[in-house]
Amino acid sequence: MVFLSWVNESVFYHIYPLGFCGAPQQNEGGEPVPRIEKLLGWIPHLREMQVNALYLGPVFESSEHGYDTSDYYTLDRRLGANEDFKRVCAALHENGIRIVLDGVFNHVGRGFWAFRDVQQNGQSSRYCSWFHNLNFGGGSPMGDAFWYEGWQGHFNLVKLNLRNPEVVDHLLGAVGMWMDEFGIDGLRLDAADCVDFDFFRRLKAFCRGKRPDFWLMGEIIHGDYNRWANPDMLDSVTNYECAKGLYSSHNDRNYFEIAHSLARQFGPGGIYKNLCLYNFVDNHDVNRLASVLRNERHLENVYTLLYTMPGAPSVYYGSEWGVKGIKQNGSDAGLRPCLELGKIEDANYQLCEHIKRLGAVRRALPALQYGGYDHALIKNEQYAFRRELNGRSVYVALNLAEHPEYLEFRVDASPLVDLFTGTSYETNDGNLKLEVPAYGSRILVPQEEWERFSAASSGEAASTGAPAAPVPPAPRELKTGRWRHFKGGEYEVIGKARHSETLEELVVYRALYGEGGLWVRPLDMFLEDVEQDGRVVPRFVYSGD
Template sequence: MSYINESIIYNIYPLGFCGAPRDNDHQLNYRLDKIYDCIDHFKRLGINALVFNPLFESSHHGYDTIDYRMVDKRLGDNESFKKICDTLHANGIRVILDGVFNHVGREFFAFNDVQQKKWDSRYCGWFQNLNFDGRSCYGDPFWYEGWAGHYDLVKLNLRNDEVVNYLLGSVEMWIDEFGIDGLRLDAADVIDPEFFKKLKNLCKSKKPDFWLYGEITHGDYNRIANKDMLDSVTNYECYKGIYSSHNDHNYFEIAHSMNRQFANGGIYQNIYTYNFVDNHDVNRVASVLRDKNHLYNIYTMLYTMPGVPSIYYGSEYAVEGKRTRDSDYDLRPCLDLNNVPNANYQLCDHIIKLGKVRLALEALKYGKFENVNIMNEKLVYKRYTDNQTVFVLFNLTDHDERVGFDSRCNAKLTDVLNGNQVFDCNGWCELPVPAYSTRILVVNDGSFTVNLDSENVCAPVKNEAPEKAEEEVTVGARYRHFKGNEYEITGFAKHSESGDRLVIYKSLSDGEVWARPYNMFVETIWDNGRQIKRFEKI
């Protein structure tokens, strides 16, 4: 088995996470070094693999690659990322990169050569359907194929041996020099299958447990995830089924998908799917749900269904975000994971518990799947190996329910998610399940437990010292804002609606008066890859 069976994945979109400029200014900045401050958070969550969406040098959003062999200067350089990889590996966290091999940006060196030399360029064969019988929409004296009609994304010709060798050489470099452990293959459903076969041969020869999974939004997963090509795919069918079954109070939807995919005779029994409830391309799950109380059951389902669970950065705190007609940048915010505004710490603590449960239970990591009892608002399914059987019970209603199921056993059932509570069971069981919650029941002799100690929680440590805001920020004191302007404190106030404590301060340059929440005034922020105070006393 691959290491992926023992994994919990965390997915980061680096350019957004680090607050990088949307257009590459080509100025070196070590913004990605903020990852060091997140390692303890990852370990609390039980994370042991990180997926970085594009971090190759690009023009704008990461998917318009300029150089496959360089880290984007907005994030750092190759040396700084090597140190990040070494540190993550030393902490037991594997590194998976986003391989964008279907298309490149218009600043890619080979495309620039065609622009300059036209038909005399040795790289004319590198691009799909390039011809000199017309002009591109950007005014080039030639036409080329853009990916999905986006002509800032120039489609590569993956039937060209030079292109294939260049891309495989780039992957080999990332394995040899950075020790990466896997690749996400962007737009996998439109990439030449022969390229995937060569890629797999290379990667497995370097690292037998190297993991390759492809982005595929529809269609038959088996055509890409098979013994000759990729190991896995993004499970968009269950992504949709998980949230919509909760929104519609219809567990039959997700139960049907999991049965179709994973039960005995299921079409994807041999694929360890990459499972998720949101990512950098779709709305945050906390924004999609009609009732946010369902977040807890949604993550329990993500962690107990077949396949590997993946958390999109910030969603463990129920961060929200929706794409608009013109932009998806709200899905990719700059976050300090140790100080998330309006964080749902209860959800984060629940996910910590799920991580401990998942990593402790063989049946959840390796087991087969079987639906046991399906109702609109209640669901029971089973995960099992030869050595262990686990029943997962869901109640999505707003009130306590009794959930019944046939256990086919005479044994003890230990609820490892809820204090290791033990139930006696003889065949048919009917157990109470509180509103909006789940039980994870392990069949045993009554001695089995999972340690869910509360020492590693998401909530920030509280400062036990008495708060004396007015003594820390005093009337008459002068402060310099991190952007350079200087101010004098003139007083304090209380917000009439929220009750927040406000700092009132006056600009020393033009006398304009401002008000800001006290906690925001004194907070530490990220700027250009370093932590600084928003206002520094002078």
């Protein structure tokens, strides 16, 4: 299998363009509207998140949702014209962001030009053989004078005959055009479990012949991923097994679930050790993570796992702010909203900052990109594992409990430094014992790795010149409950008090770590903003009751 290093080193961002751009639900024709240019305004945000690969859902001309293609060679007019998208692709590439498009090659829409020719010309159409099981022995449920096979019984999605050389040549011609004219770097293959294997072999040979580093990733929900991801076919597939385990292990307070999947896939003797799988926690087809997690305080730990487990992490647009969304009445519209930067409703800016930090960590540490996996500690509510490459280790420790916990496990280096806080931990004869905050995590590296990471992070911040992501002002009304200090500590606000002599308002709060000491601080100081790494952030951020 050709080794595609850029994929291992990527942080993906996934956008469903028709929803993201606010396109009309139905394609009524008319002149193209360059809504796709909206992406240009999001490039600084992508760079702040350390994103270097953008997966765009369907952009080919279609009648409705994009998966009902009507023309493989043209950008959907609701997004703009081909020339508009060329400018967007050029800008993304100039900013070091690769582009992966959705390849919907199993089926087309009823508006596809060849299918309309069959509707108009019946058995005399030269395109009858382009469609799977199309015959004139009876009518279709859509009122046609012929029968055809729809994808999973959906007759608005007409299954292509991928055994017809003309169909294959037409599709490969489209792929070649998007590669040559737009410079795309890969394809996500929709409904890959339904696609003929020989077509994937032809596609692989075609793409590799044009560009050895072109990436092919298939949408696979169930089954042995090696059936599709192998030297002759695809390079990777969607990791739905872990997508489920990442959230349900937190909902059920059972880290054994995700630990089992990671060991089965990537541990010693793991069945997918040689694959770089596409990892995610939500997408355009499944309910948003913030809607399925029973406790939103687990959001940060889920993303910490996503970014530190083997494979390439991907964030679905808006989920970095904890945007919610569920399927309703059979519709995916709630999962595919139009979003505007700076206008995200109920945005969780703390989560977004956490994910940005994870992006920097992911891209700085080769052990997270290429290293092996082995667990160090597994309990129901605590979990630690090691990623190792060429003798250089990264340890990840997580705690999903509502209170701090001490974790103890064996390590191969000392001291180790937490990349979130900069705290250094000594070991005792190879044994590490450290406290992990409630709903929190540590990413631990040797001292020399920490120094390299700090230097690289400072250089990156200086070189990008990108504006900082918007941070909302601290709330001016104090609430009782949990607050997080800008340096990472968790505290519980008990209430307000007044100084007996000056009558100054004070905040009474206690630490949710260590011995749980009580503290007081002037109210104005508690709620003020401070400068951190060149950004203005709240001193404390409210995180819930």
